Amino acid sequence: MFSKILIANRGEIALRILRACKELGIATVAVHSTADANAMHVRLADESVCIGPHTARDSYLNIPSLMAACEITGADAVHPGYGFLSENARFAEILEAHKIAFIGPSSEHIRIMGDKIEAKQTAKRLGIPVVPGSEGGVTSATEAKRIAAEIGYPVLLKAAAGGGGRGMKVALNEGEIETAYSTARVEARNSFGDDTLYMEKYLQKPRHIEVQILGDGKGRAVHLGERDCSLQRRHQKVLEEAPSPALNAANRKKIGDICAKAMADMSYSGVGTIEFLYENGEFYFIEMNTRLQVEHPVTEMITGIDLVNEQIRIASGGDLGFTQDDITFEGHAIECRINAEHARTFVPSPGKITYYHPPGGLGVRVDSGVYQGYSIPPHYDSLIGKLIVHGRNRVECMMRLRRCLDEFVVDGIETTIPLFRELVDNQDIANGMYDIHWLEKYLADPVDI
Template sequence: MFQKILIANRGEIALRVLRACKELGIQTVVVHSTADSDAMHVRLADESVCIGPPPSRESYLNIHQIVAACEITGADAVHPGYGFLSENAKFADILAAHNITFIGPSGDHIRVMGDKIEAKRTAKRLGIPVVPGSDGAISEEKEAKRVAAEIGYPVIIKASAGGGGRGMKVAHTEADLEIALQTAKSEAGAAFGDDAVYIEKYLQKPRHIEVQVFGDGAGRGVHFGERDCSLQRRHQKVWEEANSPALNAEERSRIGGICARAIADLGYSGAGTIEFLYENGEFYFIEMNTRLQVEHPVTEAITGIDLVHEQIRVASGGGLSVKQEDIKFNGHAIECRINAEDPRTFTPSPGTITHFHTPGGLGIRVDSGVYSGYKIPPYYDSLIGKLIVHGRNRVECMMRLRRALDEFVVDGIKTTLPLFRDLVGNPDIANGDYDIHWLEKYLAKGE
């Protein structure tokens, strides 16, 4: 087991990893920018190192400074959390060259899955169902029209090097295709420095289903069930739940088994999430995230397994602590991402939190690094906390969620809490009857 882990992140995920390390008796080092000197994870860590000014590129994305912090403190491993350098193959390679363990997959696996075109090819080779589309990048309009005619309109054009909705355009007819292709390539080049795009069939009313997987790097793989992340705004997840209200036990077992076998065949090490669009009983691979997900707590709630403990164990060479038959699913869990944003316009709302009170009671968990008097900086992601609720079934879970949202108090800034209070009372949400377009249509009605 590791002696000392450096946590290369901030906010709630840094605190989440820190807690896991403390439970395992591992010393912790956190890095922070000058804007985060009073953050909770900095206060609670065994050691802290300031690595630069507020801009991420000068601090949390500064590989040289993070490696130097490892060497100064004697950290023998780095946990990257999510975001920042968590899917940076170069970072993983540099740490390996300095004999520091990256708590995640190899740089090669990060590279393969970070390129959307190569990831799709790899998924297909591993037996994972994929969305019909181009075999590689599309550069010319003539080629785009040929592919679109083969798979049928509407089609979606996506950036090969990125995600989050950037470099992504839908064409409903051939007349739309030229401008969609040009716009997608332009956005992709500006956002990712790579204008390569590819084409896929655009599904009309899909759900977003993702499968949590783990590999030991030596040919073993397991899955921890699926999460439904269909409630999204601008391709950003807002509400996640496990298990999905849309799947039955047979579908759950089928897609989980496919993913676990693929991870084993790939020789993958650590945590990963294989993401799908799901429509009319069929799954279509869209990407794989080679890191811990923001929404991992809902999986922990229904399995009772600490996924960060598992990451650390695998990275230290201890292998997986469970076999597939050991993983049982208990009840239902929902996570709401509480952001420092206006609940109607979604404009960021940095500032000082004057009062902060979290809900409690059976089945309630809040992952947050903020406190009363804490100042939300304007430089980073607007996520300030996650409310995770667990119940014996979805009905009980929704009841607890409604009560927990009423108890949650964040004063001094605007947050998205009012949005979730509206959603929890909506009949479609109560019935689990929604797709990836539902939330944006709902929000448009309120404007």
């Protein structure tokens, strides 16, 4: 087991990792920018190192500064959390060259799954169902029209190096291809420095279903069920739940077994999430995230498995401690992402928290790094916490979520809590009848909340 882990992240995920380390008896190093000097994970870590100014590129994305922090503190492993350098193959390689463990998959697997085209080809080779589309990059609008004619409209042009909804454009017919292609290329180049595009069939009303997997890098892997992440705004997840209200037991087992076998065949190490669009009983692979997900707590709540603990244990050379038959799914869990944003416009709202009162009680978990008197900096993602609730079934879970949202108080800044209070009272949400377009249509209704 590792003796000291450097946590190369900030906010709630840094605190989540720190807590897991402490429960394993592992010393912790918090790194922080000048803007995060008073962050909770910095206060609670055994050691802390300032790695640069407030800009992410000069601090949390600054590999030389992170390597210096490892050397200064003697850390023998790094946990990247999510975002920042968590899926940076070069960072994993540099750590390996310095004999410091990267708590995540191999740099090779990060690189393969980080390229959307290669990831799709790999998934297809491993027996994972994929969305019909181009075999590789689409090099011209003319080629895009040819492929679209084969797979049928509407189609989606996507950045090969993309993420977060950037570099994605829909063409409903041939007349829209030219504009969609040129716009997506410019956006991809500006966002990722790579204007390579690929094309997929655009599904009309799909759900976003993702399967959590765990492998030991030695040819063994299991799945830990699925999460439904269909409530999204601009391709950003807002609320997640497990299990999905759209799947039955047979579909759940089928796609879970496919993913677990694929990861075992790949000798994948650590946690990962295989994401799908699901429509009319069929799954279509869209990407794989080779890291811990923001929404991992809902899986922990229904399985009782600590995913961060497992990440650390496997990265230190441990085997899978259980088989697929050992994993049971109990009840239902929902996570709400609490952002420092206006509840309907999503305009960021940094500032000082003047009063903070999180909810509690049976089956309630709040993952957050904020506290009363803490000032939310304007330089980073607006996520300030996650409310996760668990119930014996979905109805009980929804009732508990409603109660918790009424208890949750964050004064001094705007948050998205009012939006969630409205959503839990919506009949479509109560019935589990929503797709990836539902929330955007709902938000288009000019209602004050």
